[in-house]
Amino acid sequence: MGPMIRAHSAAAVRAAEEPLLAAGEPLMASAAFALATHVVAELRARGRVAGSVVLLLVGGGNNGGDALFAGTHLVRRGCQVHAALVSDGVHEGGLAAARAAGVRVHRVLDAADPAAAVVDLARRCGVWVDAVTGIGARGPLRGPAAPVVAALAAERSAWPQEPVVVAVDVPSGIGVDDGTVEGPVLPADVTVTMGTAKPGLLLPPAAGLAGRVEVVALGLDGTLAAEPPAACSLTAADVADLWPVPGPDDHKYTRGVLGIAAGSQTYPGAAALATAGALRTGLGMVRYLGPEVPADLVRTLHPEVVTVPGRVQAWVLGSGVDPADAARTAELHEHLSAALAARLPVVLDAGALTLLQEDTRLPDLPATAVLTPHAGELAQLLTACGEETAREDVTAAPARHARLAAEITGATVLLKGPTTVVAAPAGPLFAQQDATPWLATAGAGDVLAGVLGALLAGYGDLIASGTHDGAHLPASLSAAAALVHGRAARIAAGLPPGPGEGRARTGVPITAGDVAAAVPAALRTVLG
Ligand SMILES: NC(=O)C1=CN([C@@H]2O[C@H](COP(=O)(O)OP(=O)(O)OC[C@H]3O[C@@H](n4cnc5c(N)ncnc54)[C@H](OP(=O)(O)O)[C@@H]3O)[C@@H](O)[C@H]2O)[C@@H](O)CC1
Numbered sequence: 379m380g381p382m383i384r385a386h387s388a389a390a391v392r393a394a395e396e397p398l399l400a401a402g403e404p405l406m407a408s409a410a411f412a413l414a415t416h417v418v419a420e421l422r423a424r425g426r427v428a429g430s431v432v433l434l435l436v437g438g439g440n441n442g443g444d445a446l447f448a449g450t451h452l453v454r455r456g457c458q459v460h461a462a463l464v465s466d467g468v469h470e471g472g473l474a475a476a477r478a479a480g481v482r483v484h485r486v487l488d489a490a491d492p493a494a495a496v497v498d499l500a501r502r503c504g505v506w507v508d509a510v511t512g513i514g515a516r517g518p519l520r521g522p523a524a525p526v527v528a529a530l531a532a533e534r535s536a537w538p539q540e541p542v543v544v545a546v547d548v549p550s551g552i553g554v555d556d557g558t559v560e561g562p563v564l565p566a567d568v569t570v571t572m573g574t575a576k577p578g579l580l581l582p583p584a585a586g587l588a589g590r591v592e593v594v595a596l597g598l599d600g601t602l603a604a605e606p607p608a609a610c611s612l613t614a615a616d617v618a619d620l621w622p623v624p625g626p627d628d629h630k631y632t633r634g635v636l637g638i639a640a641g642s643q644t645y646p647g648a649a650a651l652a653t654a655g656a657l658r659t660g661l662g663m664v665r666y667l668g669p670e671v672p673a674d675l676v677r678t679l680h681p682e683v684v685t686v687p688g689r690v691q692a693w694v695l696g697s698g699v700d701p702a703d704a705a706r707t708a709e710l711h712e713h714l715s716a717a718l719a720a721r722l723p724v725v726l727d728a729g730a731l732t733l734l735q736e737d738t739r740l741p742d743l744p745a746t747a748v749l750t751p752h753a754g755e756l757a758q759l760l761t762a763c764g765e766e767t768a769r770e771d772v773t774a775a776p777a778r779h780a781r782l783a784a785e786i787t788g789a790t791v792l793l794k795g796p797t798t799v800v801a802a803p804a805g806p807l808f809a810q811q812d813a814t815p816w817l818a819t820a821g822a823g824d825v826l827a828g829v830l831g832a833l834l835a836g837y838g839d840l841i842a843s844g845t846h847d848g849a850h851l852p853a854s855l856s857a858a859a860a861l862v863h864g865r866a867a868r869i870a871a872g873l874p875p876g877p878g879e880g881r882a883r884t885g886v887p888i889t890a891g892d893v894a895a896a897v898p899a900a901l902r903t904v905l906g
């Protein structure tokens with residue numbers, strides 16, 4: 379596997395730190411030095427280091443301690459450093475060192491309006507370092523820190539170009555382990571995270587508040603490597619490792635044949651888009667099965683597609699199928715039963731998800747069945763499973779609900795959204811933030827179903843033989859499909875393929891057809 383970004387829970391980080399701390403490793407000194415180095419880099423990127431004015435927001439734990447020690451380095455680099463203490467007691471050693479180095483300490487809680495006092499101070503500072511809470515946070519911010527952070531967040535959004543916000547370990551107030559955002563959070567430009575990434579830096583909605591994530595190596599890797607990560611994000615290099623590349627002896631059946639039963643008389647476009655996504659991904663063949671209107675459209679647009687039944691190695695079912703269409707639903711049901719009996723991987727999209735809600739065998743799906751709902755469809759599915767859920771519940775805690783659906787159904791769940799989350803019944807969550815908001819357009823999901831189906835077809839024989847290494851493969855492949863689909867959208871929108879690149883650029887509108895057409899260009903950035 380490539381350099382996948384791995385995130386570990388707060389408890390796992392503490393357990394990994396413990397032996398090092400017991401052995402006298404100066405972890406906080408290392409963390410603070412690395413933090414200061416990143417702050418200096420941000421300052422340098424914007425012009426000058428010496429003479430810059432830096433604000434440290436210091437909470438009551440070691441997270442605040444990191445910032446206080448970092449402040450001593452920043453003073454030495456010629457910065458004017460202010461520390462606003464937003465807790466009655468702060469890290470004593472850090473405070474003493476900061477004072478001795480010349481950091482100006484402000485006991486803002488003594489002010490009549492601490493939030494106003496901090497904002498006043500912050501307006502004079504080009505960098506705000508958020509060190510209110512780290513992995514020791516319990517729940518959303520409370521006490522005096524909550525209004526302070528809320529006021530700074532409002533101040534920052536009023537002046538979006540200024541200042542630079544650097545979060546220490548995590549943006550204070552996020553759900554460190556689950557990525558929820560239940561109270562005020564100051565959005566960061568950069569999060570300097572200690573030892574390893576944390577799940578909340580990858581999972582939505584909190585991931586959107588972390589900015590660029592910089593991991594500081596603290597020597598925890600050895601211990602953490604033995605533990606599966608709680609969440610991870612694939613990089614292009616991981617996807618290159620996973621992507622089937624044909625060799626000289628390959629033929630269409632070894633490359634994978636995908637069956638697509640999608641589209642309807644009413645929504646024929648879904649058939650064409652899923653097919654386009656699959657063909658552009660690279661596979662042996664697409665076999666399309668559906669009614670006349672979509673079948674004609676598919677044949678016209680993609681003459682290489684076969685429209686008679688026969689051997690397949692994976693299925694895409696349901697995109698553009700109206701669940702009220704009883705005859706079509708019965709067909710999907712048959713394909714699903716046959717696929718499950720043959721242990722073939724299957725993508726269940728749109729109309730096929732509704733099908734499951736009436737299927738009493740729902741809890742028996744294998745992890746090689748991948749459900750691809752958006753938030754509303756996932757809420758409906760969970761409600762049908764007896765877990766009353768609204769769309770807003772899903773968007774507030776996407777990872778938790780995707781995991782719940784995976785546990786209930788046994789399937790792998792790819793939850794579509796600004797950040798795509800993939801959950802299997804067990805194993806790490808995947809979070810992929812590769813796309814652009816332009817991708818929220820009709821038919822984009824059909825293209826994704828095709829891309830994922832094609833990838834699964836390439837692994838179909840391996841999956842059907844049951845010899846692949848465990849239940850994580852369908853989740854990894856789903857995350858890989860999300861990355862390629864997201865990159866295709868960025869390329870189609872005129873953006874650089876990597877999500878961290880060209881942040882300032884907005885790009886241009888795209889259609890789902892543009893996304894399918896850009897899949898080869900996306901693969902070029904992955905496979906080289
Ligand atoms: N272990 C190490 O050596 C290393 C640790 N490192 C660093 O330490 C960090 C962990 O430090 P930590 O364990 O002290 O916890 P931390 O995140 O500072 O939070 C505790 C403070 O926050 C407060 N608080 C809690 N919840 C709150 C809320 N909802 N709203 C408001 N306040 C809340 C809580 O107050 P209390 O509940 O006690 O009243 C307490 O004052 C870690 O993220 C990393 O940055 C690195 O230097 C590497 C070496």
Ligand SMILES: [K+]
Nearest residue numbers: 508511546550
């Ligand atoms: K923090």
